[in-house]
Amino acid sequence: MCGIIGYLGFRPVGKILHSGLKALEYRGYDSAGVAVIEGGAAVRIVKDTGKVDEINSSLKFDSLEGHAGIAHTRWATHGGVTQPNAHPHVSCGGAVAVVHNGIIENYKELREDLRSKGHAFASQTDSEVIPHLIEEGLKAGLPFDKAVLGACARLKGSFAFLALSSANPSELMAARNESPLIVGVGDNEFFVASDCIPFLDYTKKAVFLNDGEAVWLKAEGGFEMKFFDFKSGRQIMKEISEIKWSASQAQKGEFEHFMLKEIMEEPFVFKQSAFQDELVLKDFAKGVLDAKDAFVVASGTSFHASLVGRAWFKKLAAKDLKVVLASEFALDSESLSKDSLVIAVSQSGETADVLDCIRAAKAAGARIFSIVNVVGSTVDRLSEKTLYLNCGPEVGVAATKSFLNQLGVFCLLAFAAKGEKVDFAELGVFIEQGLEWNREKLKELAKEFKFRDNVYFLGRGASYPIALEGALKLKEISYIHAEGMPAGELKHGTLALIEKGTPVVLLNPPDSSFTHALNNGIEAKARGAKIIGVGVENNENYDLWLQLPKIENPLFYPIIETIPLQLLAYYSAVERGRDPDKPRNLAKSVTVR
Ligand code: M6R
Numbered sequence: 001m002c003g004i005i006g007y008l009g010f011r012p013v014g015k016i017l018h019s020g021l022k023a024l025e026y027r028g029y030d031s032a033g034v035a036v037i038e039g040g041a042a043v044r045i046v047k048d049t050g051k052v053d054e055i056n057s058s059l060k061f062d063s064l065e066g067h068a069g070i071a072h073t074r075w076a077t078h079g080g081v082t083q084p085n086a087h088p089h090v091s092c093g094g095a096v097a098v099v100h101n102g103i104i105e106n107y108k109e110l111r112e113d114l115r116s117k118g119h120a121f122a123s124q125t126d127s128e129v130i131p132h133l134i135e136e137g138l139k140a141g142l143p144f145d146k147a148v149l150g151a152c153a154r155l156k157g158s159f160a161f162l163a164l165s166s167a168n169p170s171e172l173m174a175a176r177n178e179s180p181l182i183v184g185v186g187d188n189e190f191f192v193a194s195d196c197i198p199f200l201d202y203t204k205k206a207v208f209l210n211d212g213e214a215v216w217l218k219a220e221g222g223f224e225m226k227f228f229d230f231k232s233g234r235q236i237m238k239e240i241s242e243i244k245w246s247a248s249q250a251q252k253g254e255f256e257h258f259m260l261k262e263i264m265e266e267p268f269v270f271k272q273s274a275f276q277d278e279l280v281l282k283d284f285a286k287g288v289l290d291a292k293d294a295f296v297v298a299s300g301t302s303f304h305a306s307l308v309g310r311a312w313f314k315k316l317a318a319k320d321l322k323v324v325l326a327s328e329f330a331l332d333s334e335s336l337s338k339d340s341l342v343i344a345v346s347q348s349g350e351t352a353d354v355l356d357c358i359r360a361a362k363a364a365g366a367r368i369f370s371i372v373n374v375v376g377s378t379v380d381r382l383s384e385k386t387l388y389l390n391c392g393p394e395v396g397v398a399a400t401k402s403f404l405n406q407l408g409v410f411c412l413l414a415f416a417a418k419g420e421k422v423d424f425a426e427l428g429v430f431i432e433q434g435l436e437w438n439r440e441k442l443k444e445l446a447k448e449f450k451f452r453d454n455v456y457f458l459g460r461g462a463s464y465p466i467a468l469e470g471a472l473k474l475k476e477i478s479y480i481h482a483e484g485m486p487a488g489e490l491k492h493g494t495l496a497l498i499e500k501g502t503p504v505v506l507l508n509p510p511d512s513s514f515t516h517a518l519n520n521g522i523e524a525k526a527r528g529a530k531i532i533g534v535g536v537e538n539n540e541n542y543d544l545w546l547q548l549p550k551i552e553n554p555l556f557y558p559i560i561e562t563i564p565l566q567l568l569a570y571y572s573a574v575e576r577g578r579d580p581d582k583p584r585n586l587a588k589s590v591t592v593r
Pocket of ligand 1: 299300301302345346347348349350351354397398399400472473476588589590
């Protein structure tokens, strides 16, 4: 779960790699580094621990010269956060440099084997075996491309890596297995990166690598690219696709943080969740209804959206969806058969746990559908049918607008399963009101949360997943411990933790859950809790009221309730001096198990 980028072309490589690292930083920010071919023939490495800006202030990525280079921003897996463990890693002589995203599962055996052949290692990472394996191939007289393909054949696990060799200064090699990698094809220049955001300013033409594929890029004597199946070593043909996202969508603009920008975009981008191909939507809904068992697999925020989806499907189409956490799906996968349908829900389309579910489902002969944001992502490509979130690139590590659009897509689907259409025009206005009405109150509340250690989020029915989501958002970016739970469960144990002043956020929409949920809030208040009521009308039991707009169809309340909770998490993180876009220990797409 790191970000990698490579460049081969006519622009100053240091600047391109530096801006690429900034664009990919959401994938990992423990350390970063760059390798360039300098003076036409030597590999120069600069790397350190810290965030890209911190490292750049001393190591000056921009000043690196040359026209070929690779770079990496790290989220540590094997080996601590130290300068030697930062990428790029090099071969013994330093002639081959590699950046890697993923985990090499057989790295210990490979290290032993390479050590016995005289190789010395400078880091504790699994990744470092790759440049040494390539070096072995070169020593055996193989050309650079064949040496890289040979190294790929020996690796087990997940990898996307880029390799440079000082003996081949105008070439760049890249390979992928279970970690994303996209080639950006410009005029007389190539980019290779973990996602398309770093090169959108320069080209919209891209080739998506599949598992088991490698690419060889060459700049000298004309630009050339060749694709290979690295298992057979055979050359293959690949199609160039056009990317629809624009570079400005992935920039902060006037906002201090991506997270705030992405929340403020919601009134507008939510409506885009309805931009679906009618036929795909109908077929998707029919596939769900026809399936003997319909599983939904997802992680984190996407899992919470799927729980709301389940409630809607039950209510509108009387269909039970089996929503399972992707990381726990192995426990359910025994019940998979060729009559099952697995719906993978993922913003990134690259979450390793979700991909494992898809592979298990394929092995059982089940159908795979998906709901994703990133077009061309692995989940998208492994699915028979995909519905897209259409919320544009989401850069902040905390999922916000993608959650809302996941709700939007589930809502459309559940209505389609009932044979009805749904109109989101008015909801956009309600989302806007949800943002505006509570902002000042939320800023004040965040000042109070600054000194709190525990917060509880309660909800019933379809508001329960929103309580889970409110708690996850607060935890991940403000580092305040939070728990989301079904309101009725409080009295079965957790009530013991409530003391004077403990904040309890009570989701209290005017639907069939209203009175019971309110009573659960009152039980907590009687033990000293401060009740933050989220509802359409104020209530004497609320210590603070977060106002929701009144909407005709109560089914939509989960969408509207989400808004103040996202803002609360954001302002609490800012109040506590945390960076909401880059929470500690986390990264945007989790490509490890
Ligand atoms: O890309 P995905 O939707 O598959 O990601 C799943 C989770 O990793 C993600 O939702 C995570 O929980 C977010 N950081 C939450 O804000």
